[in-house]
Amino acid sequence: MLLTPLTSRARTARSRRLKATLLASAVSVCLVAASAPATPLGVGDRLFPYLGNPGYDVASYDLAFTYSGSNSKPLQAVTTIDGWTTTALDRINLDFTHGKVESVEVDGEPAAFASAGEDLVITPEEPLPKGDWMRVTVRHTSDPVSSEGRDGGWVRTADGLAMANQADAAHLVFPCNDHPSDKASFTIRVTAPDGYTAVANGLPVGVDRAGRTTTWTYRTRHPMATELAQVSIGRSTVLHREGPRGLPVRDVVPTKDRDLLEPWLKKTPDQITWMENRVGPYPFETYGLLMADATTGFELETQTLSLFERDLFTEQDYPRWYVESIMVHELAHQWFGNSVSPRTWSDLWLNEGHATWYEALYAEEKAGRTLEARMKAAYGASDHWRAAGGPPAAPKPPTPGQKIGIFRPNVYDGAALVLYALRQVIGTRAFEQLERAWVRDHRDSTASTADFRRLAERISGRDLGAFFKSWLYDEKTPPMPGHPDWKPTAPARTGKAAK
Structure with missing residues (x-):
């Protein structure tokens, strides 16, 4: 359901064009777009300066995709965006590329449009x-093939499609304000031929069958960053089970692999309980795993439905304890990164450092892989990681065309090492209070490194300015409190990427 537009102007005072006039206006739209140069904008993110757009705050997205049954053909799509203007606008920039725009309306009226860089x-x-309620409707295509060679967007699976939009690839799929600082609610509708199943973030709110197609509709109950959007279309089975306090848990698996994957899937409710015992209640309306028959090279914490490669669970290359800890890594992101999202991409360490922290704690408890040993190895490699990728809170920009290049060891184990050092300084009790307060105080919002420092200082009663400066921004890793014997060594090996 779309939000009802409110306005400070009387929309009814506008003239309503007849169909013939609307058709004629298409010509003038193209002429206007051609006569005025379009300029790409951004919110000035240090790592992705042209990502996101100023001047408005998105309240909701309504995404409608029509899938033909071929994962090599563009999907027909309609994206409707409701939001508030935060400044007066004579132009609206959306992030969008690799799709064909057929028409655009603003508040029901045709609007001119043009491409500039990766902006519409x-x-x-x-x-x-300023302060006006606006509705932007874009009719466009969404092309899985054009996303290839790029880091993210549509992922073609053996039997359909899935999404992997981190860090800045949602705009390869749909027009949006593609920056985590502008979270919004989502309604997602997917129409596919009989024999396919579509699943998306949030909970199902409708299934409509017409002829030989079915339309599934899902809606989120909590705001979400565009990079966390997920749509699965495939010959899939949706498995349901119950989590703690009646939480609906649903997993999406290739139908042929249902029995093979069940031993892994049934672990999720206990893993949710394990996380809740450490940081507090699960923050969303549902959770589950999407096990895609695809090769991505990573797992991804898409909100309420984490994306995993099927082969992680079916190949024999990875120890059981390791696979389970990666499951916990993506689960932990539902608190750290999804519910509490980064204000800027330089705050990524707060996402990945925490997910790595709980991944490591789980491996320690369940498999005896001690946290101290992992942190000592990370300390040995930390100077090398900082030189290669920058310090944890000031990562080096990605190489052009390799946007996931920011996901380096310095924001995984390197950032978890910062948390370990912080616990050494403020003590275990204060650290655990900090973790719970962080996800409670910033739930459904965004937060920054400065916010984390302020909260840590308030809870610990200590001035931590020098600590955070050296551990988060210095070129060299500071001495580890309580472990004067730890020294930099050769680079440590890293495992499978878990974004």
């Missing part, structure tokens, strides 16, 4: 004043 630049019929 929209010129409404009338400028929008």
Whole structure:
């Protein structure tokens, strides 16, 4: 359900064009778009300066995809965005590329549009004043093939499609304000031929069958960053079970692998309980695993439905304890990264450092892989990681065309090492209070490194400015409190990437 538009202007005062007039206006739209140069914008993120757009705050997305049955053909799509203007706008920039835009409307009226870089630049019929409610509707294609060679977007599976939009690839799939600082609610509708099943973030709110197709509709109950959107289309089975306190847990697996994957899937409710015992209640309306028959090279914490490669669970290359700890890594992200999202991409260490921290604690408890041994190895490699990728809170920008290049060891074990050092300084009790307060105080919001420092200082009663400066921003790793014998050594090996 779309939000009802509110407005400070009387929309009814606008003239409503007849169908013939709407058709004629398409020509003038193209002429206007061609006559005024469009300019790409951004919110000034240090790592992705052209990502996101200023001037408005998205409240909700309504995404409608029509899948033909071929994962090599573009999907027909309609994206509707409701939001508030935060400044007066004569143009609206959306992040979007690798799709064909067929038409754009602003508040029901045709609008001019043009591409600039990876932006879709929209010129409404009338400028929008500050504080105005706006609705932007874009009819477009969403092309799985054009996403290939890029880090993210649609992922073609053996029997359909899935999404992997981190760090800045949601705009390869749908027009959006593609930065985690602008979270919004989502309604996602997917129409596919009989024989396919579609699943998306949130809970199902409708299944409509018409002829030889079915439309599934899902809606989130909590705001979500665009990079966490997920749509699975495939010959899949959806398995249901119950988590703690009646939480609905649903997993999506290739139908042929249902029995093979069940021993792994049934572990999820206990893993949720394990996390809740450490940081507090699970923050969303549902959870589950999407096990895709695809090769991505990573696992991904898409909100309420984490993406995993099927082969992680079926090949014999990985020890059982390791696979389970990776499951916990993505689960931990539901608190750290999803519910509490990074204010900027330089705050990524807060996501990955915490997910790695709980991954390591789980491996220690369940498999005897001690946290201290892992942190000592990380300390040995930390100077090398900082030189290669920058310090944890100031990572080096990615190589052009390799946007997932920011996911380096310095924001995984290197960032978990910062948390270990912090626990050494403020003590275990204060550290555990900090973890619970962090996800409670910033739930459904965004937060920054500065926010984390302020909360740590308030809970511990200590000035931690020098600690965070050296551990998060220095080129060299500071001495580890309580472990004067730890020294930098050769680079440590890393395992399978778990974003």
